Amino acid sequence: MARFLVNRLGQAVLLLAIVSMLGFAILHLAPGGPLSQFALSSQMTQEDLDRITRQLGLDRPLPIQYADWLWRMLRGDWGNSYRDGEPVLKIIGAHLGATLELMATATVIAILLGCWVGILGAIRRYSIFDQLATVGAMVALSIPTFWFGLIAIYLFSVTLGWLPSGNRHTVGEEGSLLDMIHHLIAPALVLALVETAMWGRFMRSSMLDVINQDYIRTARAKGLPEWRILSQHALRNALLPMITVAGLQFPTLLGGALVTETVFTWPGMGRLFLDSIGYRDYPVVMGILMFSATMVLIGSLIADILYAVVDPRIRVG
Amino acid sequence: MTVAALPIEHVTPAQAAWRRFRRHRLAMAGAVVILVLILGSTIGPFLLPFDDKFIDIMHRFAPPLTGAHVLGTDELGRDVLARLMMGGRVSLAIGIVAMLIAMGVGIVIGTFAGFYGGVLGAALMRFVDAVLCFPAIFLLLALAALIEPGILATTILISATAWMSVARIVEAQMRALRERDFAAAAVAFGASDLRIMFKELLPNAMAAIVVAATLNVAKAILLESYVSYLGYGIQPPAASWGNMLNNAQIYMTSAPWLAIVPGIAITLAVTSFNFLGDGLRDALDPRLDIH
Numbered sequence: 001m002a003r004f005l006v007n008r009l010g011q012a013v014l015l016l017a018i019v020s021m022l023g024f025a026i027l028h029l030a031p032g033g034p035l036s037q038f039a040l041s042s043q044m045t046q047e048d049l050d051r052i053t054r055q056l057g058l059d060r061p062l063p064i065q066y067a068d069w070l071w072r073m074l075r076g077d078w079g080n081s082y083r084d085g086e087p088v089l090k091i092i093g094a095h096l097g098a099t100l101e102l103m104a105t106a107t108v109i110a111i112l113l114g115c116w117v118g119i120l121g122a123i124r125r126y127s128i129f130d131q132l133a134t135v136g137a138m139v140a141l142s143i144p145t146f147w148f149g150l151i152a153i154y155l156f157s158v159t160l161g162w163l164p165s166g167n168r169h170t171v172g173e174e175g176s177l178l179d180m181i182h183h184l185i186a187p188a189l190v191l192a193l194v195e196t197a198m199w200g201r202f203m204r205s206s207m208l209d210v211i212n213q214d215y216i217r218t219a220r221a222k223g224l225p226e227w228r229i230l231s232q233h234a235l236r237n238a239l240l241p242m243i244t245v246a247g248l249q250f251p252t253l254l255g256g257a258l259v260t261e262t263v264f265t266w267p268g269m270g271r272l273f274l275d276s277i278g279y280r281d282y283p284v285v286m287g288i289l290m291f292s293a294t295m296v297l298i299g300s301l302i303a304d305i306l307y308a309v310v311d312p313r314i315r316v317g
Numbered sequence: 318m319t320v321a322a323l324p325i326e327h328v329t330p331a332q333a334a335w336r337r338f339r340r341h342r343l344a345m346a347g348a349v350v351i352l353v354l355i356l357g358s359t360i361g362p363f364l365l366p367f368d369d370k371f372i373d374i375m376h377r378f379a380p381p382l383t384g385a386h387v388l389g390t391d392e393l394g395r396d397v398l399a400r401l402m403m404g405g406r407v408s409l410a411i412g413i414v415a416m417l418i419a420m421g422v423g424i425v426i427g428t429f430a431g432f433y434g435g436v437l438g439a440a441l442m443r444f445v446d447a448v449l450c451f452p453a454i455f456l457l458l459a460l461a462a463l464i465e466p467g468i469l470a471t472t473i474l475i476s477a478t479a480w481m482s483v484a485r486i487v488e489a490q491m492r493a494l495r496e497r498d499f500a501a502a503a504v505a506f507g508a509s510d511l512r513i514m515f516k517e518l519l520p521n522a523m524a525a526i527v528v529a530a531t532l533n534v535a536k537a538i539l540l541e542s543y544v545s546y547l548g549y550g551i552q553p554p555a556a557s558w559g560n561m562l563n564n565a566q567i568y569m570t571s572a573p574w575l576a577i578v579p580g581i582a583i584t585l586a587v588t589s590f591n592f593l594g595d596g597l598r599d600a601l602d603p604r605l606d607i608h
Binding site: 014015018019022026029135138139141142143144146147150151153154158251252254255258259262263273274277280285286288289292293294296297 | 343443444446447448449450451452453454455456458459460461462463535539542543546547549559562565566569570573576577579580583584587588591592595
């Protein structure tokens with residue numbers, strides 16, 4: 001196990017290094033480089049730009065700049081926003097809670113609903129339910145999330161008037177839990193749609209893999225009641241690969257959150273990202289890009305380690 | 318006693334694949350829908366009495382089935398069906414071209430990584446892993462903000478965020494194929510590495526590649542709709558299915574068809590390509606057949 005851990009951690013660090021190089025490269029790909037914001041301003045002459053370039057050390061060789069940038073990133077200095085001068089990490093921190101709240105709610109809905117549909121589909125393979133669920137999952141994976149959000153707003157806010165059309169709170173009712181849940185329902189369900197479809201598909205195939213195994217036949221031969229075979233013998237093993245699914249799902253979930261937040265004017269990291277792009281606020285854009293990539297990396301690392309903990313067979317490889 | 322000759326039917330692999338494909342009703346339906354969408358958006362605009370960019374302020378927000386405006390008009394009085402067809406040209410073309418570029422890059426990287434393995438393979442695949450750490454939409458928007466938006470730029474950016482999964486699939490296939498006897502035979506014949514890779518091994522990975530290509534078109538159409546909806550893809554007055562939804566949210570109460578119509582087109586196209594890919598997987602690779 002120790003060897004597996006070291007191996008896996010080493011890989012993650014290597015990946016993080018490549019990810020950071022990519023991020024650095026993107027930042028320098030910007031027309032005018034990191035200074036493009038100032039270059040657009042008519043307040044500055046070329047001489048000013050040259051002087052700032054020297055002051056910020058942008059005339060040094062790229063590898064040295066990269067090392068410097070990386071060192072500052074590691075120490076928590078992710079630069080300041082062009083917009084209001086606030087430290088990037090602080091801005092991300094202020095928006096992270098809303099995003100996590102949305103993602104966590106959507107994930108819980110998706111896991112419960114997806115596993116239920118997947119398990120039932122596997123047990124009653126090729127039944128009407130299974131076929132409808134399979135087709136439904138494919139359609140759900142094909143609907144643009146933002147459009148589904150628009151339709152949800154049209155139905156539940158505009159036509160029926162049941163749910164608010166956006167934001168996280170009603171102004172003046174920031175502390176109310178009921179108000180919070182009221183605002184959370186629509187965006188969480190919209191974000192959960194794609195996730196549910198994915199969980200359902202993976203759960204179904206994982207369950208099918210398990211119920212065709214010999215030990216399930218043995219359990220049946222022993223005369224165990226069917227519900228016990230399914231819940232005690234099959235489900236426990238079928239759920240294991242879902243840990244990997246959770247890790248793989250993470251980038252999709254983040255991307256979906258960005259779009260959902262935009263449609264529902266949800267004050268999270270995704271909308272911050274889009275606003276920052278609009279303002280050409282590269283430090284914040286880069287910060288969120290690096291932050292989400294790091295989160296994805298850590299997510300898959302945790303999934304891998306957890307999977308190795310629950311399934312000792314894979315530690316060998 | 319005479320033994321009646323058993324009717325022996327000669328079935329080529331292609332015929333067998335076609336039969337398996339035909340049995341997949343949803344894939345057949347998908348193929349038909351794709352054909353209709355492609356024909357509709359290529360020929361359709363010539364059959365309509367309206368130009369997709371013709372602004373008619375006197376007849377804005379006409380609901381569907383008003384006179385000759387089958388799908389109504391938008392906030393500038395432009396015919397929605399005409400824009401849907403012209404937008405279909407852009408969205409479908411981007412989907413297909415972005416897929417071709419992504420396949421090209423993914424196949425070359427995957428082939429080299431899988432065939433040579435070792436340090437080169439590991440380096441290439443770690444690069445693939447690293448790019449995959451960035452959620453596609455984040456990467457796409459960050460890159461889109463850096464360059465002048467347009468059809469070509471959007472296409473290239475979408476393929477830049479889509480080639481990695483292809484590289485992974487091809488790499489796995491090549492790694493398995495290079496151990497096979499016919500690969501060793503090709504080496505014994507003194508074939509060059511390039512010849513072995515692209516002439517001997519790659520055709521055997523074709524089933525996986527065709528399936529990945531189909532699913533990639535679906536993904537590319539979806540990504541185009543995301544960036545264009547968010548305003549960083551296809552720029553007006555040109556229409557795409559994504560940017561038709563750009564302003565739709567504002568007019569949701571008074572003109573819901575502006576939001577409903579393009580979304581149905583996107584969902585229909587993406588679902589069809591996904592089902593087509595599913596059907597092709599069953600048809601081309603019988604070992605994966607779950608039925």
